[in-house]
Structures are given as C-alpha cells and as structure tokens.
Amino acid sequence: MGCPFGTGASGLVLTLLSWHFDAFQQLSRVSVRPMTSISSMADMHEDICTTAERKRAAMIILPFHKQQRLDGSLETARTDFQLVNRRVLGDAPCSVGILVDRGLGGTTQVSASNVSYDITVLFFGGHDDREALAYGARMAEHPGVSLKGYSVLSET
DSSP: EEEEOOOOOOHHHHHHHHHHHHHHHSSOHHHOOEEEEEETTTTTTHHHHHHHHHHHHEEEEEEEEEEEOTTSSSESSSSSHHHHHHHHHHSSSEEEEEOOOSSSSSSOOOOOGGEEEEEEEOOOSSHHHHHHHHHHHHTTTTTTEEEEEEEEOOOO
C-alpha cells in the first residue's frame, strides 16, 4: 500500500491544483486537503479509495487522463491513468470528480477576485450527478463563474 503525504507540493500539477483549490476555499466554506501518494499503478486505485475512506473524504478529485496540446487537441498522456480512474470510480467510498483542467493560460497565479470560469456539469440523473450539480451551483455563486448544465436523457 502506498504512503499518502498531506504536506508539500509534488510537482507542477499539485501546485496548480492547490492554486485552484485555494481560490475555491476562499469563496466557500469547503476545506480542501490535497494529498499525494507513492503507489504502483496496479495498487494506486486501492490506495486512493482506502485513504479516502480512512480520512472520511466527501469527494475524490482525479485528473483527466488526457492532456490538451498547444493546438487545442487532446492526447492521451498515459492509458494506465485512465484505468486507475475507472477503478476508483468503481470502488470509491465517496463521490468522485474527474478534473478536466484547461489551465489559466500559463503558470501565473490568479487571485480569487479575478477568476473567470465556465463550468459544465453533465446530468444523467443519478445521486452523484445531483451532487455534482450542487457543487457546480455553489461555485457559480461567485460572479466570475458561470455554470452550464446538460441533462442527458436516454430514449426508452
């Protein structure tokens, strides 16, 4: 089992995520505790789910397995991360969010008062979708955040 670390930044990704979460934390009463863990790819999903259960996390946020190129197209960074995401989605003791980070146009830190975000929530009708919509609605309380919700209906 991997060893979670709750202190210090582990690379640029964690630093950028911390900036986003700090801004969100300033706008709401939600506390965010980013964590990193050293795990093998085969065991990573178990470590994530076990740590979330032990810490009684309300939500796990995972990075999307594709990255945006300079030309705007998406490329799969590593397919093994896609498998980790799928396994976490299947085994998580709490809600799971997949963060699709398109950046802020560089590594410059932006203050919470100068944010401008467009958030999209896909709604299929389940409990997790309602929770995601509620999170989106809370974020949209900030004047620099707009929320679009799309309800996906199946034909029966």
